[in-house]
Amino acid sequence: MRIARTKAVSALAATLAIGVIATGCSSERGDDGADGGASETFVFGAAGDPASLDPSLASDGETFRISRQVLETLLDHESGGSELVGGLAETWEQNAEGTEWTFNLREGVTFHDGEELTAEVVCQNFERWYNWTGTYQSKALSYYWQAEFGGFAQNEGEDIPDANFAGCDAPDELTAVINLHQPSAVYPGAFSLAAFAIHSPKSLEAYAEDEATGEGDAINMPDYSQEAGTIAGTGPFQLSKWDKGNGEVTIDRFDDYWGDEAGVERIVFRTISDEGARRQALQTGEIHGYDLVAPADVDTLESEGFQVPVRGVFNLFYMAITQESHEALEDLDVRTAIAHALDRETLVNTQLPDGGVVATQFVPDTVDGYSDNVTLYDYDPERARELLAEAGAEDLTLEFCYPTEVTRPYMPAPADLFELMKADLEEVGITVQPRPMKWTPDYLDTTRDGGCNLYLLGWTGDFNDAYNFLGTWFDGYSKEWGFRNDEIFDALAEASVEPDVDTRVAMYEEINELVMDFLPGVPISSSPPSIAFADNVNPPNVSPLTQENFAEISFK
Incomplete structure (x- = not known):
């Protein structure tokens, strides 16, 4: 309160x-x-x-922690919970097909610069993201837009998904209608994400004169996003200063x-x-x-x-296995051996807070779609050695990446967690080559580009739908996992457009079972930070x- x-x-x-x-x-x-x-x-x-004071350009929690106090979204989550409630929109509704979302805005909402919130301003924000070009189409800047709304008005890269955003209309001053090409399980949760907070029209005008430049590892953020003074939202606080030196x-x-x-x-x-x-x-x-x-x-x-x-528990910590990075990792027996080699119970009991649990799949048990029927991989070093021998991988050497200078909700002490897993792998005969890296940009860029055999990462859910976990990782080919499995990809694509929630949840349960049979990585734990x-x-x-x-x- x-x-x-x-x-x-x-x-x-x-x-x-x-x-x-x-x-x-x-x-x-x-x-x-x-x-x-x-x-x-x-x-x-x-x-x-924070990476940026503009959350539209970010994907990190430190940015979002600050931006949520300053900029607000159409929808929000109840205080202390995961249920969706009204944000800048008091009420909302969808059509039967799930392709038209109508938001009834609050009256009398003022931006920090004195501008008024209207439906037209909401549309201006969405049109801004949809019409990004050049550097802004890099996932380093538009990760969440591409993840939730697809591509842009004019895609400039082959790996950019097709746009799902079809337009925004303002039939009256306080009614904004967002149209989509097809329904998706990410809605309405996506409308609560900090990346899609609403900025004032004056801010949007200033952003257009100060753009990001560069590409790849040499992206220069726009100046307005690195200093207070331009960004204006509707939140209970307004940005005053960013003293980067201190x-x-x-x-x-x-x-x-x-x-x-x-x-x-x-x-x-x-x-x-x-x-x-x-x-x-x-x-x-x-x-x-x-x-x-x-x-x-x-x-x-x-x-x-x-x-x-x-x-409450709403995260998942995992060891990822980048299959294309090493021929042996394409063998299910080798991946299964790695899973059996890890003493996850001891890790949870010694490294995580009370309430932490060993993960059996790539969603926590607090998310609808969790399955009780997945294949389990208990700690069994002897079985791990047998599988490695059967696969002809007794002398396997793997590079194992882990982040430094970071603490994440699912990963309180990365170096300590790494050391425990390294010892487990070495116990079954796998030679581990440690590769510590600074969290950002080195670690995130390297893992996303498929540059590690094994690495540690995780996810805290944005909203309560299993697609926010499963779809984040396995909705199609990506370098960070380095595998192609059309059965999983197609199943997620089908589930993502299923409008009936109960049917969709049942589909997620089956997908969790498919994923754990294929074993693209090893889910380690879920824990309450x-x-x-x-x-x-x-x-x-x-x-x-x-x-x-x-x-x-x-x-x-």
């Missing part, structure tokens, strides 16, 4: 009046000293810098917000890449919260009086989608 500023300030004043100082917090008012005096500032320790993004409360007033005046997102350093910063009062608490730190923080709420707050903070409702609304935060 959001707490209005007047209530928060009154409670704060009472606390200060009786001289109570919160344990482990340097200032009751969150004074960051930026304005030379006390200010109601909440400081959050982020694991990394790794800080500052957002300030928007007083003309259409909804409940934010509980703090200012939020500073401060990059602290090392997890241990984030914990220490919370303990010394330098910050008021941080995400992705190491499992080993939860009890310590709670014993010191800090709040460590745990999210923790987030920590100082004891003088009223935290937001934690989201299984890691989509917390920071406007719900206030000081006690």
